[in-house]
Amino acid sequence: DGGITQSPKYLFRKEGQNVTLSCEQNLNHDAMYWYRQDPGQGLRLIYYSQIVNDFQKGDIAEGYSVSREKKESFPLTVTSAQKNPTAFYLCASSMGRDNSPLHFGNGTRLTVT
């Protein structure tokens, strides 16, 4: 079955450490996205990528970095510069064409103490 895999499901880090969240898709989708979900705030776009080796900042990119070296993979690094990194992170992909819906992974819950 095709889908999006995020790993790990739960991640714990100490403040000041960088951490990388994995996202892999086998849907052959061109576009991939990272969203952050906080209680009562819906989802906010961190970064997105339309094609390999290209990505753009979303609404809340500060303190995050991404890469898109392969079509299937779009890892997100939460750096020590991110002031409030504890959140639920969702990766998504789409065909990138008009009105194409997003397919989401099951998320990674990051806790930084």
Place this chain on the structure above:
Amino acid sequence: GNSVTQMEGPVTLSEEAFLTINCTYTATGYPSLFWYVQYPGEGLQLLLKATKADDKGSNKGFEATYRKETTSFHLEKGSVQVSDSAVYFCALQLLAGGTSYGKLTFGQGTILTVHP
């Protein structure tokens, strides 16, 4: 800017009750509209969508009609089940420069709990 406003939750209903979750939007163009559902501990799943005015999206007994005159996309279901308990997100997507990058603007989500 573009924004989506959903009715505040949580919403608590008994099984077989009628459900309405209100959603209104502001947008600088003609968006496509979506409802996504998130079950506990999971990502979001597309529930239904509508791409132009007066379109009705439907799936699993849920319906929503794209109302341009009221800029609304309210979600309805005639008879809810315990298994419908989840968080529901309304979202809009705008074309940018003739192509869609799939960027969605989400509402804050509405928690629905259905009791037997």
